[in-house]
Amino acid sequence: GEGSGMEVQLGIGADGTAPDEDWTWTEASYNADKDGLFSGDIANDEYQATATAPSELGVYDYAGRAKLSGGDWLLCGLGAECGGSGSSDSYSSADSGHLMVTP
Numbered sequence: 001g002e003g004s005g006m007e008v009q010l011g012i013g014a015d016g017t018a019p020d021e022d023w024t025w026t027e028a029s030y031n032a033d034k035d036g037l038f039s040g041d042i043a044n045d046e047y048q049a050t051a052t053a054p055s056e057l058g059v060y061d062y063a064g065r066a067k068l069s070g071g072d073w074l075l076c077g078l079g080a081e082c083g084g085s086g087s088s089d090s091y092s093s094a095d096s097g098h099l100m101v102t103p
Contacts, residue, residue, distance in 0.1 A: 002030035003045050005069035010049035015059040016093050019075055026051040028064070053101050062097040 013023030028049035036043025047064075054060060064076035075091035 001033070003068075006030075006045065006047075006066060007068075008047040008049075008064060008066045010051050010062060010064055012051055012054065012060050012062045012099060015061055015098070017061065018093070019061075019063045019065060019091065024051070024054070025065075053099060055101075057101050057103065060099045060101065061093055062099055063091060 008028040009025040010028055011019050011023040011025045013019060017023075026049045028047040031046045031048045034044040034046045035041060047066075051062070065073045066076060067073045077091040077095055
């Protein structure tokens, strides 16, 4: 089941920027347990969110962040151990999700 004290959000912000309080953040909810390093170990919690795209046309980045029991926000991303180029906080704009708003 869901880990105790977890808070997870999905953020959308300007392309090429680091996630911060200028981004628009949406609360995510627990969805299911998922496999960790090995099939059947059910070591990971999966969260999901539905966000509203910005009204202005353009390209945006999106990313997740999480905190435990009111601690500091930690950014979610692909660190080197997962094949990404994320920094020590695992976030890299190049590895983030990209959202294109078109007419």
